[in-house]
Amino acid sequence: MRREDLSSVLEWRNRPEVRSCMLTQHEIRWDEHCAWFERASRDPRKRLFIFEQEGSLGFAHLSCINATVAEWGFYLAAGAKKGAGTLLGLATLRYAFEELALHKVAGQALADNSRSIALHHKLGFRREGELRDHHFDGEQHCTLICFGLLQQEWYEKWVGQNE
Numbered sequence: 001m002r003r004e005d006l007s008s009v010l011e012w013r014n015r016p017e018v019r020s021c022m023l024t025q026h027e028i029r030w031d032e033h034c035a036w037f038e039r040a041s042r043d044p045r046k047r048l049f050i051f052e053q054e055g056s057l058g059f060a061h062l063s064c065i066n067a068t069v070a071e072w073g074f075y076l077a078a079g080a081k082k083g084a085g086t087l088l089g090l091a092t093l094r095y096a097f098e099e100l101a102l103h104k105v106a107g108q109a110l111a112d113n114s115r116s117i118a119l120h121h122k123l124g125f126r127r128e129g130e131l132r133d134h135h136f137d138g139e140q141h142c143t144l145i146c147f148g149l150l151q152q153e154w155y156e157k158w159v160g161q162n163e
């Protein structure tokens with residue numbers, strides 16, 4: 001992601017369908033978004049990506065929590081085609097495991113986010129547990145589902161089969 005992507009990414013992030021899936025659900029202001037980008041782009045633990053394939057667009061990030069383990073997050077722009085989530089996930093994970101040589105990528109989804117949960121399973125993540133009533137969205141407590149994918153599992157599922 002580059003500075004010139006800022007306005008597109010803010011538009012995608014502020015879509016009601018995306019906001020409702022995030023832990024921070026308020027409409028993000030331009031100054032807040034720019035401050036986030038300045039912080040994140042100076043942080044060597046973070047990688048921010050724009051996904052673009054066959055007219056579908058999206059954003060993903062990898063945020064290292066130590067030398068070899070990262071958390072990730074992602075969302076699609078309006079009008080993304082069916083299957084775009086899978087392609088965004090595969091591209092981001094390929095970078096994580098093959099370019100950065102990470103050992104593990106971890107993800108979290110709100111328990112009612114069935115699309116993200118299905119996508120994590122489809123990509124090969126294992127469900128590692130749940131954090132019950134862990135997040136308070138201002139009105140209610142929400143449960144988070146935790147996922148993890150190890151580098152070896154990535155190679156076995158997505159690379160080994162093509163060799």
Ligand SMILES: CC(C)(COP(=O)(O)OP(=O)(O)OC[C@H]1O[C@@H](n2cnc3c(N)ncnc32)[C@H](O)[C@@H]1OP(=O)(O)O)[C@@H](O)C(=O)NCCC(=O)NCCS
Pocket residue numbers: 017018021022073074075076077080081082083084085086087108109110113114115116118119122
């Ligand atoms: C999560 C997100 C990227 C998934 O994108 P997507 O376009 O559904 O992804 P795909 O079309 O590749 O679908 C992946 C799988 O999800 C499942 N799925 C798709 N649409 C679904 C729906 N409406 N309900 C439940 N599961 C669904 C299917 O199992 C599908 O695989 P299949 O088609 O091979 O069976 C997208 O919905 C999004 O941007 N959501 C808002 C942001 C978000 O939730 N980010 C993640 C936060 S943890």
